[in-house]
Structure formats: structure tokens, C-alpha cells
Amino acid sequence: NLVLCCKGVPQTLATFGLESFLDEAGCKLVFYLHRVARGVSLSTTCLLSGFQAIKLCPSISRWMDLDIRSPKCIVLCCFLCWVLHLVVNIYIVRYATGPINSKNKTMDKIYLYCSTPIPGRLVFSVIASIFLFTDALCLALMVWTSSSMVLVLHRHKQRVQHIRSSRVSPRTSHETRATHTILILVSMFVSSHALAAILSYWIIRLPNPSQWLRNISVLVASGFPT
Secondary structure (H helix, E strand, C coil): CHHHHHHHHHHHHHHCCCCCCCCHHHHHHHHHHHHHHHHHHHHHHHHHHHHHHHHHCHHHHHHCCHHHHCHHHHHHHHHHHHHHHHHHHHHHHHHCCECCCCCCHHHEEECCCCEEECCCHHHHHHHHHHHHHHHHHHHHHHHHHHHHHHHHHHHHHHHCHHHHHCCCCCCCCHHHHHHHHHHHHHHHHHHHHHHHHHHHHHHHHCCCCCHHHHHHHHHHHHHCCC
């Protein structure tokens, strides 16, 4: 909800002609909450897949402490995700400059309703490396845990195949439905976040990105949360 409200709603209002409706504090808050919400959404979805894999896969459960399945551990992990992204994204409060009122707009990345200065090469490299590492780590963990669950479900289906073969039932097995759900989720998750990251990188590095590229970036970034 925060991702949609902080990025989709302002961009939609600006597209329909309502520009500069946020002051500097509002721009900083919107940009900051969007980055935090995006990071928390990415991390908690990865955590969900991880806890499901721990519960379902015996190979993972053997060497993981049983306490990690408890609700207290899950709440603690979600809380740490919020704290991590609240701290990591604090730089946005400095770099978001407010509504479009700069005389030299060539130095800004204009988002119709707010603007942000182009960071220096060193600052950009450090920030991009941090977010690239965290995003890649979450996506890799998501793919690994989902693959483990699909493999376990496939093996379980093979083990009980002889039991079900004696029954005449046209219905799809529970393992098949669960596998389809996992594959759809991880495919949407990885593809949408990877494409959104690539588009964001292009927008930052291009000297004058077109408006259609910005709109597509917002649409792709809002796809998975929607």
C-alpha cells in the first residue's frame, strides 16, 4: 500500500496535469517512504518464502533451529527489516530537493512533481552497489527457497502417485496447485523487481530520460505490489 500510495498516486496526479502539488518536506517524505516500503516489501516477501521453505523442506529444517519458526522470530525479522531500510534510505532526505522550481533543470532528475539532483559518481556507485547487493540477495534467496519447495512437492507427488492412481479423480493434486502458485509468485516477483531495477538505473544514468520511460518505470514498479 505504501509503494502504491507514495509512487503511483503522485505520478498519476502529475500525469493528469497537477504538478508541484508537494512542498519540499512532502517530496522528501514521499520519496523516503517509497524507498523504505519497496525495500520492506522485497525483504518480507523473501522472508515469507524462507519461512515456508524451512517449514516444508526437511533438508533445511535439520540444520535450522526450531525457534526460528516461532511467531516471535518472524516478528523480530520483520521489525529488523523495517529498521534496516529506515536507516539505509535516510540519504533520500538529503538528496530530494522538493518541487520543480530549480532554474537549472538540466541538473535535476524531474519526476513531474518533485526533483532530485544527479548524485556524484562516487556517491552513485556506493548507493547503487548497496541496493544492487540487497536486491540481488533477496531475489537469489527467493529463487533458492522456491526451487527447494517445488522440488520437495515434486518428490512428494511421486511418492504418493501409486496411492492416487487407484482413485479415479479428475481434480489436480494439491502438490501441483501449490507448485503452480509458487512458480507464478516467484516469476512475477523476480521479473518485476529486476525490470524495475533496470529501468530505474537507466533513468538515473540517462542525461534526459523521456517521459514515457519514467511512466513505464512507475508502472512496472507498481505491478507486483498491485
